[in-house]
Amino acid sequence: MEAADEAGHEKNLPLKIQCIEDLDRRLIQRVLEGIQKKGWETTIAVLPDHPTPIANGNHSREPVPVAIYFPHQPGDSVTCFDEESVKNGSLGLMTGSQFIETFFGVGRIPK
Numbered sequence: 141m142e143a144a145d146e147a148g149h150e151k152n153l154p155l156k157i158q159c160i161e162d163l164d165r166r167l168i169q170r171v172l173e174g175i176q177k178k179g180w181e182t183t184i185a186v187l188p189d190h191p192t193p194i195a196n197g198n199h200s201r202e203p204v205p206v207a208i209y210f211p212h213q214p215g216d217s218v219t220c221f222d223e224e225s226v227k228n229g230s231l232g233l234m235t236g237s238q239f240i241e242t243f244f245g246v247g248r249i250p251k
Contacts, residue, residue: 141163141167143159143162143163144156144159144160144163144188144192145188145192147159148191148192148193148194148197149192149197149198150197151194151195151196151197152194153194156194160221164221168186171184172184172209180211181211181212182211183208183209183210183211183243184208184209185206185207185208185209185239185243186206186207186208186221187204187205187206187207187234187239188204188205189204190204191204191223202233203232203233203234203235203238204223204233204234205221205222205223205225205226205233206226206231206233206234206239207221207226207231208231208242208243216229216230216231217229
């Protein structure tokens with residue numbers, strides 16, 4: 141799923157947005173619908189392995205936007221998955237260790 145990363149390297153914002161929207165519609169939406177239809181109690185996370193800002197086209201080491209679907213836990217008010225929007229959500233931007241602790245329940249799940 142390198143398309144959004146490659147669009148970042150190209151500094152192509154419209155393409156990066158399109159790649160993320162396609163990923164959401166063609167894969168993530170289908171996975172969520174499938175697990176809900178089957179009634180599976182599965183935690184799902186969506187996040188990039190690193191940022192590739194359009195501004196410079198290079199990988200960076202900043203925290204990344206994260207979306208985690210926890211069964212039986214209501215979502216927060218964030219409706220758009222991007223670096224700016226998720227800052228106001230219950231998870232915010234996360235480092236690797238923060239993500240692992242939250243995803244696997246080592247740390248407290250933010251409210």
